[in-house]
Amino acid sequence: MSDVPKRPPWTALWGALGIVIAWHCWFASYNHDEIEHLHAAWLISIGQLPYRDFLEQHHPTIWFIASPIVARFQSAQWLVFAARLFDLTCLLGVCAIVKRLLQRLYPDVPWQWPTLLLLASCVFVRSSLEFRPDPLMNLLSYAGLLNWVAFIQEKSYFRALAAGIFFGAAVAILQKAFVVLGLVFVGAAILAGLRLWRRQSIERLVLGAGLALLAAAIPVAALLWAMRRLGIYEDFWFWNYPFNAFFYLRAHLHQHFSALQSIGLNVAVAPALWLAGGVGAGLCARELTRTKELSARDECRLSLLCVALGYFGLLCLNRFPLDQYFIVLLPLLGLFAAEAFSAARSKRQQVILAYSALCMPVILVSVLLLYPSNREQRVVQDLVLRQTSIDQAIFIPPAFNPIFRKDGAYFWYNGDLISRAYEDFCHSSNDCRGDKLFVDEQRWQSSPPTFVFLELPQYYPYHWQRREAGYFPTQVPHLWTHRRTIAGIVSDKNR
Numbered sequence: 001m002s003d004v005p006k007r008p009p010w011t012a013l014w015g016a017l018g019i020v021i022a023w024h025c026w027f028a029s030y031n032h033d034e035i036e037h038l039h040a041a042w043l044i045s046i047g048q049l050p051y052r053d054f055l056e057q058h059h060p061t062i063w064f065i066a067s068p069i070v071a072r073f074q075s076a077q078w079l080v081f082a083a084r085l086f087d088l089t090c091l092l093g094v095c096a097i098v099k100r101l102l103q104r105l106y107p108d109v110p111w112q113w114p115t116l117l118l119l120a121s122c123v124f125v126r127s128s129l130e131f132r133p134d135p136l137m138n139l140l141s142y143a144g145l146l147n148w149v150a151f152i153q154e155k156s157y158f159r160a161l162a163a164g165i166f167f168g169a170a171v172a173i174l175q176k177a178f179v180v181l182g183l184v185f186v187g188a189a190i191l192a193g194l195r196l197w198r199r200q201s202i203e204r205l206v207l208g209a210g211l212a213l214l215a216a217a218i219p220v221a222a223l224l225w226a227m228r229r230l231g232i233y234e235d236f237w238f239w240n241y242p243f244n245a246f247f248y249l250r251a252h253l254h255q256h257f258s259a260l261q262s263i264g265l266n267v268a269v270a271p272a273l274w275l276a277g278g279v280g281a282g283l284c285a286r287e288l289t290r291t292k293e294l295s296a297r298d299e300c301r302l303s304l305l306c307v308a309l310g311y312f313g314l315l316c317l318n319r320f321p322l323d324q325y326f327i328v329l330l331p332l333l334g335l336f337a338a339e340a341f342s343a344a345r346s347k348r349q350q351v352i353l354a355y356s357a358l359c360m361p362v363i364l365v366s367v368l369l370l371y372p373s374n375r376e377q378r379v380v381q382d383l384v385l386r387q388t389s390i391d392q393a394i395f396i397p398p399a400f401n402p403i404f405r406k407d408g409a410y411f412w413y414n415g416d417l418i419s420r421a422y423e424d425f426c427h428s429s430n431d432c433r434g435d436k437l438f439v440d441e442q443r444w445q446s447s448p449p450t451f452v453f454l455e456l457p458q459y460y461p462y463h464w465q466r467r468e469a470g471y472f473p474t475q476v477p478h479l480w481t482h483r484r485t486i487a488g489i490v491s492d493k494n495r
Contacts, residue, residue: 008358010112017119017361024368025084025129026077030377033324034131035398036413037063038070038083042403045071046390051235055411055418055436057244060236061173061223062133076381076403077374083131090135091128095119097142098331104149105300106338113341113357117277118334120360121270122367127324133174134324140170141180142331145307148184149300151208152191160208164215172219175240179314180307180328181216185209187306191299198293238431246425247418248320255417255458256319266326269363272356277333280340281308308332380453380479388450395449397459400478408449409461410440417458437462452480 043054045067050056066083073079095115102111118124128135144166151159167184170177188209192202227233247253267274284301291298311329315321344350381402384394393408394401397415411419419437426432440462452471454460455478461467471480 013116013361017364020365020368021088021125021129022085024126024371025088026081027373028368029372029374030080030399031130032398032413034080034083035076035401035403037132038066038079039398039401039403041066041070043406046406049230049232051239052232053410054407055239055413057239057247057418058133059172059174059223059240060227062136070403074404076385077378079403080131080374084129087129087131087135090139091125093139094128094142094327094331097139097146098334100146101149101304101335102338104153105297105335106342109338109341111338113354114276114334114337116357117270117273117337117360118331120357120364121266121273121330122364123266123269123323124327124330125364125368126371127327130324132324134176134327137170137174137177138327138331140166140173141177141328144170144180145184145304148212148303151212152205152300152303153296155204155208157208157211160212161215164212165218167212168216168219171216172223175244176325176328179311183307183310184303185213186310187303190306191302194294242429242431243422243425246429247421248318251421251424253319253417253421257321259316259318259321262321262323262326265323266330269367270330270360272360273330273333273337276337276340276353276356277335280336280338280343281305281333283339283343284336304332304335308336380476383476383479384451392450393443393447394451395461396451396453397455400453400455407443408447409444410436411462414458415462416460416464419462448482450482454478454480 037058040050040054040056040060041063044050044060044063048054050060050063069082070079073082095118098118099111099115102109102114106114128138144163147159147163147166150156151163163184167177167181171181188205192205195202195205224233227236284305288294288298288302288305294302308329311332315325315329318325341350341353344353377400380396380400384396384402385404388394388405390405392405394405395408395412395415396402396405397413401413409415411422419440422432422436423434426434426437444461444467448467448470452461454464468480470482472482473480
């Protein structure tokens, strides 16, 4: 890249992107998931437990960590803003780790160019800003990858232990990290096989992998112990593993969609990243297959290539390949983009790559600034918070949920979608008694929600047709209320 005519003012470029991202954190509309996870943290702060008292399908670690902080807020807008700024630090942490990996594996390529391609991906940035377990899991996973690469290069058992701790912490945050951990060990097995084929010693590699696996088990064991101590282990296991496997892989839901849709969107908004990363991964694979003796650097690239290809393949099998699932893959594409930069020998090729990278932030900034505002959601949240007390139940799914109110149903998000999937699972399995449907019905009858928000059919309450008697639409779109509060809503709306 030394032949590129002029280096851009990197500090000014990073600063401008930072200002746009910070503004986006404040004004952009709320995502379903970030309100869901903040509300889960608040429910824990008032003494409720996930799985037992309210539906959840994720590991609860981040809610317990966040709950004391969430309890200090009274404004949903300020809480979401603070949560997004926390996730921004996770995003920057991932970028810093990608920089370290680039400096280790591609020292001849200025790290700014591949990192710019990654940071200019609006799917990566937006999905990394939304408060959910994924951004923190991603940071810990990449910290694990960095230490695993360091172990292969330095043969330090301390690095293997550190990699294992980070991988285990990532799993404790979110079960998706099991995929990264498993693919790392698949890569280690391939490396061991190649070394045996070349009659090289595998003792240090096997011992390092064993230490990493033992270290990874520590945070996971701590999570399982905490679930047993809280008395929710069985429900925790059911919703995170048997039900999620059914919901994401086996259930027949019309909401399922193909990974090609998500991949197409990703390519459309960040073509340079996908093109450079895909070409770089291909060049890397070709070089590795032609190399007779693999250096430590080659083994590191092979390990990361196994993670990238394996994760991409598994992603294509997912029937809900949401944007946030790509934040694990995209940094690897940025990393392998360096392979394409390194292979660019002519000045013309280098200039094309450089200017392609410089054009990508235009798309990012346009998407972030033109993103829908959170004003409509704040209108509903503020109205409900004014019209209810903390003791009154509501049924308002994310992303309009006001966070600081209790739920009138167990299936409080994606109510119709998940409750029906749960019914189907119970009909096909002897391990499910359908008790959560009873809990949902009992709670609704004992404390009917003061407000019900009906936006999309899959978000409706369980068997809404049986429950809608006595509810009336307000002047706020999709918001319904009991007869006893409708007069108050009219006057509040006109205020």
